[in-house]
Amino acid sequence: MNSAIVFYLIGLIVKVEAALLLVPTAISVIYKDGVTAEFLLSAAIAYLVGWLLSRKKPTDSTMYAREGFTVVALVWIILSAIGALPFYISREIPSYLDCLFEVVSGFTTTGASILTEVESMSPGLLFWRSFTHWVGGMGVLVFAMAILPMADKRAMHLMRAEVPGPIVGKLAPKLHDTAKILYLIYIGLTVTQFILLMLGGMPAFDSAIHAFGTAGTGGFSCKNASIAAYDSAYIHWVITIFMALFGVNFNIYYYLLMKNFRSAFKNEELWWYFGIMAAASLAIAVNIMPMIGSFGSSLRYSAFQVSTIMTTTGFATADFHMWPTFSKGLLVLLMFIGASAGSTGGGLKVSRLLIIGKAAKNEIKRMLHPRVVTAVSMDGKPVGEGTASGAFMYLAIYVFIAAASVMVLTLDGYDLETTFTAMTACLNNIGPGLNLVGPTGNYSFFSPLSKIVLILDMLLGRLEIFPLILGLAIPMPRRGKAKNK
Amino acid sequence: MRIIIVGNGKVGNTLAEQLSGEGHDIVIIDRSQQNIDNLVNSLDVMGICGNGASYRVLIEAEVSRADLLIACTSQDEVNLLCCLVAKKLGARHTIARVRNPEYSDQLVFMRDELGLSMSINPERVAAAELFKILRFPSAIKIETFSGNRVELADVKLREGSPLDGIYLRYLSKIYKGNALICAVRRENKTIIPDGNFMLKAGDKISVIAPAGDMLNFFAALGAVLPEAKNVMIIGGGRISFYLSRMLLDNGVHVKIIDVDPSRCDDLVRLLPGAMVICGDGTDQELLDEEGIRDMDAVIALTGVDEENIILSLYAQTKIEGKVITKVNRSTLMNIAETTGLDSIVSPRVLTANLIVRYVRAMQNSLGSNIETLHRVAGGEAEALEFRVGKSFPMLGVPLKALSLKPGILIASISRDGKTIIPGGRDAIMADDRVVVISTADSRFEDLSEILQKGQHAI
Numbered sequence: 004m005n006s007a008i009v010f011y012l013i014g015l016i017v018k019v020e021a022a023l024l025l026v027p028t029a030i031s032v033i034y035k036d037g038v039t040a041e042f043l044l045s046a047a048i049a050y051l052v053g054w055l056l057s058r059k060k061p062t063d064s065t066m067y068a069r070e071g072f073t074v075v076a077l078v079w080i081i082l083s084a085i086g087a088l089p090f091y092i093s094r095e096i097p098s099y100l101d102c103l104f105e106v107v108s109g110f111t112t113t114g115a116s117i118l119t120e121v122e123s124m125s126p127g128l129l130f131w132r133s134f135t136h137w138v139g140g141m142g143v144l145v146f147a148m149a150i151l152p153m154a155d156k157r158a159m160h161l162m163r164a165e166v167p168g169p170i171v172g173k174l175a176p177k178l179h180d181t182a183k184i185l186y187l188i189y190i191g192l193t194v195t196q197f198i199l200l201m202l203g204g205m206p207a208f209d210s211a212i213h214a215f216g217t218a219g220t221g222g223f224s225c226k227n228a229s230i231a232a233y234d235s236a237y238i239h240w241v242i243t244i245f246m247a248l249f250g251v252n253f254n255i256y257y258y259l260l261m262k263n264f265r266s267a268f269k270n271e272e273l274w275w276y277f278g279i280m281a282a283a284s285l286a287i288a289v290n291i292m293p294m295i296g297s298f299g300s301s302l303r304y305s306a307f308q309v310s311t312i313m314t315t316t317g318f319a320t321a322d323f324h325m326w327p328t329f330s331k332g333l334l335v336l337l338m339f340i341g342a343s344a345g346s347t348g349g350g351l352k353v354s355r356l357l358i359i360g361k362a363a364k365n366e367i368k369r370m371l372h373p374r375v376v377t378a379v380s381m382d383g384k385p386v387g388e389g390t391a392s393g394a395f396m397y398l399a400i401y402v403f404i405a406a407a408s409v410m411v412l413t414l415d416g417y418d419l420e421t422t423f424t425a426m427t428a429c430l431n432n433i434g435p436g437l438n439l440v441g442p443t444g445n446y447s448f449f450s451p452l453s454k455i456v457l458i459l460d461m462l463l464g465r466l467e468i469f470p471l472i473l474g475l476a477i478p479m480p481r482r483g484k485a486k487n488k
Numbered sequence: 489m490r491i492i493i494v495g496n497g498k499v500g501n502t503l504a505e506q507l508s509g510e511g512h513d514i515v516i517i518d519r520s521q522q523n524i525d526n527l528v529n530s531l532d533v534m535g536i537c538g539n540g541a542s543y544r545v546l547i548e549a550e551v552s553r554a555d556l557l558i559a560c561t562s563q564d565e566v567n568l569l570c571c572l573v574a575k576k577l578g579a580r581h582t583i584a585r586v587r588n589p590e591y592s593d594q595l596v597f598m599r600d601e602l603g604l605s606m607s608i609n610p611e612r613v614a615a616a617e618l619f620k621i622l623r624f625p626s627a628i629k630i631e632t633f634s635g636n637r638v639e640l641a642d643v644k645l646r647e648g649s650p651l652d653g654i655y656l657r658y659l660s661k662i663y664k665g666n667a668l669i670c671a672v673r674r675e676n677k678t679i680i681p682d683g684n685f686m687l688k689a690g691d692k693i694s695v696i697a698p699a700g701d702m703l704n705f706f707a708a709l710g711a712v713l714p715e716a717k718n719v720m721i722i723g724g725g726r727i728s729f730y731l732s733r734m735l736l737d738n739g740v741h742v743k744i745i746d747v748d749p750s751r752c753d754d755l756v757r758l759l760p761g762a763m764v765i766c767g768d769g770t771d772q773e774l775l776d777e778e779g780i781r782d783m784d785a786v787i788a789l790t791g792v793d794e795e796n797i798i799l800s801l802y803a804q805t806k807i808e809g810k811v812i813t814k815v816n817r818s819t820l821m822n823i824a825e826t827t828g829l830d831s832i833v834s835p836r837v838l839t840a841n842l843i844v845r846y847v848r849a850m851q852n853s854l855g856s857n858i859e860t861l862h863r864v865a866g867g868e869a870e871a872l873e874f875r876v877g878k879s880f881p882m883l884g885v886p887l888k889a890l891s892l893k894p895g896i897l898i899a900s901i902s903r904d905g906k907t908i909i910p911g912g913r914d915a916i917m918a919d920d921r922v923v924v925i926s927t928a929d930s931r932f933e934d935l936s937e938i939l940q941k942g943q944h945a946i
Contacts, residue, residue: 068529158532159528159529159532160529173528173534175513175534176490176508176513176514176515176532176533176534177513177532178532179532180513261550266548384537387521387522387525
């Protein structure tokens with residue numbers, strides 16, 4: 004493996020993080036919250052680490068799939084480790100493991116928190132927590148690709164490892180331009196939402212926090228009660244709609260911008276995504292109407308909760324743990340389905356499930372007609388054999404990891420609903436689950452072992468399993484072999 | 489520029505690699521998904537799976553924004569249709585690979601009526617290159633600049649050459665005319681030499697000289713091979729046909745060996761002047777029997793690269809003259825070079841180079857002022873020809889006062905129909921054509937970029 008390029012790239016991106024840490028530093032200066040020095044120290048450490056790693060420009064910059072996976076896996080781990088520093092240095096979260104949990108939850112856009120009380124945190128730290136959502140949503144490496152000239156022609160491996168979904172395509176011939184387009188759309192949507200929230204009477208700081216949380220489909224709020232703290236139907240609807248928008252494949256927005264409406268509306272995943280969302284919202288609205296009263300407000304609550312869960316954001320306007328079992332069951336189902344490929348959301352992804360469904364249908368047809376020739380197609384185009392079997396394999400490994408995580412979590416002895424939904428909420432990057440980890444609860448009570456498992460689940464979910472496993476596991480045995488030569 | 493390449497075959501692949509390396513936006517269309525996947529993994533290009541001649545696929549590739557479409561699938565008809573559709577959809581320029589000789593007569597019609605900017609026949613291009621080498625067999629290959637007034641030749645120094653062991657500053661004692669050794673390739677490294685560089689046997693040197701002087705230079709080296717009069721071609725494919733026709737027209741005796749009887753029949757009918765032998769060209773006995781010893785040149789043009797390499801190695805032991813090998817796969821080209829074969833011709837690379845040159849010319853109209861570009865010394869160095877504009881900051885300044893970036897050499901200056909190999913006292917004037925040799929990684933768009941930073945401002 005070409006470890007020189009791996010270190011160099013990681014160093015480069017850690018330096019980018021150092022620059023990103025200056026944003027909350029500025030906020031901290033504005034609010035005079037007393038953690039400015041802590042932020043500057045963290046930024047300095049990040050820069051030092053980045054400088055040490057990227058000091059030598061590698062002579063050979065070829066990168067294959069293995070280097071790509073390793074870079075992505077290590078970058079996410081190192082970024083989280085450094086991103087946790089401001090919390091730790093400022094002692095606002097005393098245990099480093101908790102800081103790490105919080106920041107991994109931020110970068111992976113999960114939104115699961117170990118904090119019982121967020122409103123007393125310094126504004127700078129709150130901002131940093133939500134800013135990690137925004138950065139992690141579209142991807143740190145994609146961000147780096149957009150701003151740094153990555154000359155390597157094989158950098159596609161990096162993008163594929165970081166952007167979620169079974170098929171990752173380019174929007175422009177050059178990766179640099181593709182990344183730039185994605186980030187411009189991302190910034191455009193975030194700013195629009197920020198302005199709309201301000202117009203709804205939300206303070207500027209809160210608007211920024213919630214715009215970041217929505218954009219990255221993260222879910223950290225600056226209020227203990229999350230969005231329920233704002234008693235405004237307008238704000239609820241704005242956030243509902245924007246969460247849904249950030250769960251759409253960003254390629255669709257590019258098509259719309261290019262006035263290529265045919266490609267945009269031909270997209271099967273888009274129709275299924277909105278179809279499932281609308282159907283679930285209606286079903287839950289009817290189900291909870293006896294509790295709430297009017298159909299209008301029960302639709303508002305159900306649409307918000309469906310949107311927040313399906314896009315794996317994790318805000319809340321209602322404690323859905325108190326809802327009827329049917330509604331809870333449906334929400335847990337939506338947790339697994341997740342958002343669209345190529346969006347900032349997590350979960351299994353609608354398109355992957357569509358491919359699995361279509362392939363399964365073909366297999367069933369084959370039982371009746373053993374010689375039948377079939378092909379899975381999406382958007383009117385056949386998908387490769389590898390894509391379909393890849394989706395099945397992903398599902399299988401996903402189930403193994405889910406089962407193993409739940410088994411470890413059960414050691415803590417909490418009830419099954421809490422244990423199961425804690426894993427579900429972390430692996431799918433949602434945030435709140437049910438019961439103890441529900442919208443009103445948090446993750447602080449878990450044992451350190453469980454927290455480590457949940458941290459891994461969050462990273463596995465965000466990077467879609469393979470980059471993390473391949474990036475960390477494969478290089479080890481190879482190294483031994485190389486020595487034998 | 490935005491360039492669409494249809495067909496990811498040998499030529500398409502080479503083009504995508506070269507053009508994306510030069511910073512163009514490349515979209516490549518191919519029927520095979522796997523092919524596309526491999527390409528997208530190894531190059532920063534966009535891939536689309538589909539039939540490049542279909543309206544839907546071309547729309548998806550946003551052909552209306554394309555500056556150039558290059559159709560190089562294996563089928564002429566698909567290529568032509570593809571260019572036709574693309575042109576109607578708004579592509580600015582189209583290039584088609586058309587290899588069937590039946591269509592070659594109607595090229596002018598196609599250009600004028602179908603709006604085709606250029607059509608390329610790889611086999612004919614290769615044959616033309618081979619012909620050029622045979623006319624001037626002393627050099628490995630030869631390129632021209634400034635409307636044929638300047639020539640750049642690659643030549644390998646053999647044991648006992650008068651240049652063996654000579655420091656370059658003493659070159660003038662051996663050869664008094666106009667010539668400059670501008671690049672040396674030794675042990676897979678390319679060096680731009682200075683006066684303290686000592687030449688050794690086995691070096692491949694690139695020499696630049698005014699057109700008339702090149703032969704004198706070779707004469708001084710004692711390395712002149714006579715123009716080939718008896719040529720043996722092994723393999724009777726399309727290149728062989730085109731080449732034989734050119735050679736026969738110039739009164740060269742051609743002997744073609746091919747293993748396929750029906751192809752031999754065709755060749756006899758198409759090329760009445762040639763001697764066609766039906767037999768296995770890899771059979772050494774046959775080659776000896778057909779008098780390989782008496783040949784001025786042997787050209788291995790069978791369809792199998794490995795056979796060509798082995799054949800050429802055998803031929804080199806038998807004859808004094810020129811041995812040329814056709815090799816298509818790029819990995820084998822490097823291996824062939826290390827075995828000591830010097831003249832290697834690849835239709836794929838030649839075709840790609842021709843198209844790249846066309847793209848460069850298109851770019852000129854968009855601001856860059858490179859006139860021609862040749863790869864020298866095994867592709868590691870570039871020879872770039874610029875036309876000097878009025879904006880060049882160091883007009884009239886003697887060259888010795890210029891501080892150039894490392895790895896840059898000003899190799900020739902052509903002015904008013906005369907070419908000089910410049911010394912320190914010569915200067916660059918407006919409207920000159922200047923050939924610059926560069927081993928630098930960075931690309932130059934303008935002559936002023938060869939100067940060290942800081943000299944721009946003066």
